[in-house]
Amino acid sequence: MLFNVVKYAPIIEKARTSFWFVPSVMVFSSIILAVASVYFDASYINNSKLKIPLIYAIDVDAIRSLLGTIAGAMITVTSIAFSITIVALTLASSQFGPRLLRNFMMDPGTQVVLGAFISNFLYCILVFCAISFEAPYTFKPGLTVVIAVLMTCISVGVLIYFIHHVAKSIQADVVIDDVYEELQNAIQNLFPTNSKQQNFAENSALIEPDVSQRHTQLKVAAKCSGYVQTIDQQALVTLATKHNVLIECCLRPGDFIVKDAVIAVVHSNMAVPKTLINDAAGKIILGARRTPVQDPEFAIHQLVEIALRALSPGINDPYTAITCIDKLNAVLCGLTKRNFPSPQDFDQAGMLRLSCKVLTFRDIASAAFEQIRQQANRDVAVTIRLLDSLHNLIMEAQNDEHKHFVFSQTKMIEEQQNKLSLAEDDLKTINKRVASIYSVSK
Known part of the structure; x- marks a missing residue:
């Protein structure tokens, strides 16, 4: 359902192409994990008769030294991973073009790797602080240490994967195939198969009101300069139906528009509220760069x-x-x-409500x-x-x-x-x- 994606497309696009969203989620999860593990050791193990000597017989000073070593190693590996990532981005920018940086930044593998290292570091720091408390808040760490060691083992595997992944991701064939797959996904979402051709034919055969018969024309101006990222056509049809108007969209996703230029025209036979202009403009999202959501x-x-x-x-x-x-x-x-989208959208009564430019x-x-x-x-x-x-x-x-x-x-x-x-x-x-x-x- 494209219209559901359109509403949140700019936010989703920013999150997917950032190095902060996935690592932030993983860091937040590591904080919860650290609190939960410390609470389990302090509340249940100390107050129960459950004893696991192999885990709970380790000296606290040794555990503190181990956590400090792991934390120092993780922050070092994190800096190395960031350095490798920047080198890969620089190489990709010079060889394939700066626009391909978006594809490298949205790579989930790199985002998870950076998040794993930072999460491991933060977990060890939090546990290190927890076991340094004095009485009556002291506790015997066990589960917390096991989790720290497991996270470290996973981080080692993640480091090996990251080196392989970076070496693979900068290969020309891999980069081209990634762009190709993204393009294919966009086409599947935007263009219907031939099985839907009959529906388009039926819609085109409906009686369309002539634009010239609508005496009132209100121009919708762009609030800023930028590229058209998304147009929520379903919302525009709903808006036009509500006010009994016809909205003519003067551009399509990917077009560049300057501030105060006309992006749409509202055709009506009666007076329409001024809020309609702002509502219509809000359904056309402008941004500093193009996105593949509808383009x-x-x-x-x-x-x-x-x-x-x-x-x-x-x-x-x-x-x-x-x-x-x-x-x-x-x-x-x-x-x-495949069939290309119809330039006309109708309401349930068969009235033309939206006319727009299409590819x-x-x-x-x-x-x-x-x-x-x-x-x-x-x-x-x-x-x-x-x-x-x-x-x-x-x-x-x-x-x-x-x-x-x-x-x-x-x-x-x-x-x-x-x-x-x-x-x-x-x-x-x-x-x-x-x-x-x-x-x-x-």
């Missing part, structure tokens, strides 16, 4: 940026660019089997191919893979829009290559693939 082009641009950096003279890594093209091709082939197949496909095609005009291997991808796409095409995009891209590639001085065999290979694409339409 699949965001992840598309991430893959394109990786490909463009790989094709730059400074890096010159065509294989990474080819991998990005393969992932983009898989996404576009999948999109040919089309050509918008996404152009974002995926245009810049790579322009940058790869002198790289024969990448050009050939682009043509192979276009051939795969024309084989999956479901309508004229899909076919027109493939033919237009193929024609531009053909024109670019004919203007270059290429080897005869390379030119034949390219022309052969171009001919295979054109032959599909015959």
Whole structure:
């Protein structure tokens, strides 16, 4: 249910892409664990006849020394882990682009590792303070020490995992696949399958009130400059139904808007309360950066940026660019089997309540191919893979829009290559693939 996610999407996005949320939850849990274990040792073990010599026969001074050693080791390992993380972020920023830092920061593995080390350190400090109390608050530690040792053993395993995880996470294929998986998840949430096509057709056949017949127009202005992160369409439809108006949204997620610019227009035949303007503006969330919640082009641009950096003279890594093209091709082939959202939303009575800008197949496909095609005009291997991808796409095409995009891209590639001085065999290979694409339409 997309509209449920939209309401809390900005908060969820900030929490997922931060290094503080998961570690904070783990630190809070370690505080509760320390208090509970100390309370158990002090209240139940001291007042019961239960004796476990192997655990409760350890000298308190030895326990205090052990906890101090563990705490010192954990804070040292934590600083090392933070240093490794910063190095990985710096490398990722220079090799894949600064926008990919978001993907590294939202990695749950890194967040859990940092939280585990800090939690272990804080637990040992709290227990160290508890066993230092003087009478009548003294107690025989046992369970608290066992938990501290277990947490330390787990932290050792976490450290080994972290080293492996960092070495793996900065590999180009892993980074590309992570972006691809996020893009696929966004597409599944935003675009329905063909099984829902009948519902769209029925909605489009409903009688729509003409906008020109509504005499009153109120403009909704942006309260700040920024990117459109989410639009709560369900809430806008409910709001429009409540006041018997038509809301025309002038932008879509991913668009940039400046302060006081018009983001929506309210059409009505009667006077509407001024609170409607603020309510409508509150359903359109603006932020300093784009998010993939309702903006699949965001992840598309991430893959394109990786490909463009790989094709730059400074890096010159065509294989990474080819991998990005393969992932983009898989996404576009999948999109040919899905329906794009309707630009119109109706209430339960069949009245048009919301009109908004929506993405089309050509918008996404152009974002995926245009810049790579322009940058790869002198790289024969990448050009050939682009043509192979276009051939795969024309084989999956479901309508004229899909076919027109493939033919237009193929024609531009053909024109670019004919203007270059290429080897005869390379030119034949390219022309052969171009001919295979054109032959599909015959």
